[in-house]
Amino acid sequence: MSFTLVGSCEFREEIRKSRFITIAAPISSPTEAQAFIDQNSDPNATHNCWAWKLGDQYRSNDDGEPGGTAGRPILAAIEAQGFDQVVVLVIRWYGGIQLGTGGLARAYGGGANKCLQQAARVELVNRLSFNLECSFSELALVKVRLAESSGLVEAENFTANGVELSVAIGPEHIESFQRQLADLSRGRIVLHKTPAL
The missing domain is CATH 3.30.70.240 (Alpha-Beta Plaits)
Structure with missing residues (x-):
């Protein structure tokens, strides 16, 4: 059984002086996912990391963070909660304190998890x-x-x-x-x- 979001949702937190905003939304095509990312990314932020899943298709992006510390943990959060047809964008403003690769993965994956956990979801019907x-x-x-x-x-x-x-x-x-x-x-x-x- 898989789910998608009813609508967009947002989660904000601060981790060791870095600010993170996670935004998630339902999507029906890769084009729609990219449009959401382009529309919601903040050019003034340090990083705009994202992942989306649409059936068997998926993409993720670390946007300058060390490889595998942002996009993959976000995608893992989407899959761990049984979501599909969803895009998640995590925007980070660097606060001056290094988080390390483990800390980054926990921050990005954790933000995505918390955002999706609190969101209204609907079961996807197989058609x-x-x-x-x-x-x-x-x-x-x-x-x-x-x-x-x-x-x-x-x-x-x-x-x-x-x-x-x-x-x-x-x-x-x-x-x-x-x-x-x-x-x-x-x-x-x-x-x-x-x-x-």
């Missing part, structure tokens, strides 16, 4: 991706049926003949959703599994 085509007049009803099945519209593309939808739906809802689509379109709307990349 599978499908494509379907419907007419313009059927679109609203398709979206209503999808929402009733706890599904999501991932993309929609309007064509001359109707609408191509990419949808994500939990495995337990696929059969009933397919039946509803068949009922509302006399069997014409069919779910096609999205091929894995």
